[in-house]
Amino acid sequence: MSTPTNPFEAMMAQAQEMVKTMNPALESFSPKGFEAMWPTMPKEFMEMMFGKGISKDGLDAKTRLLITLAGLTMLGAQSDTQIRMTVRHALEAGATKDEIAETIAMMAMFAGIPSMNRAMEFAREVMDEAKDEDSET
Incomplete structure (x- = not known):
């Protein structure tokens, strides 16, 4: 191991060395596995918690999730877990794959193409998983 420069x-x-000492299995830990443990909320629950339950004339859950996706993309698409979970929940709330892609693509004007590409990669992962699940049933 080379000597760090900053x-x-x-x-x-130092933290990596401590982790290896305490639990060698954590050396290859990836938080991505936790995503599968978090269930996808049913559309009705999302509507109750985030949608029309607050204001009958307010935004529905699908629209709120697309806005959230736009915001996460605007932040530079740094939160891969949050983007994947938001896409998964948006699909459950009734968003189409085209609506998700358009939401992310529109952010290229404001966040830049690298952020858009990164968010699109995360969204594509979720949409590919959804396609695989659909073909299995």
Whole structure:
């Protein structure tokens, strides 16, 4: 292992060594596995919690989730887990794959093409998984 050149790298290297010592299995830990443990909320529950339950004339759950997806893309698409979960919930709330793709694509003007591409990759992962599940049933 090379000697870190800045304090942050040194701190991260030290933390990795501590993790290896305490639990060697955590060396290859990936938080992506936790996504599968979080259930997809039914559309009716999303409507009750986030949609028309608050204001009968307010935004529906699908629209709220598309806005959330746009915001996550605007932040530079840094939150891969949140983007994948938002896409999954948007599909459950009735959003089409085209609506999801259009929401992300529209953010290229505001967040830049790299953010749009990154968010689109995460969304594509979820949509491909949904396609695989549909073909199995």
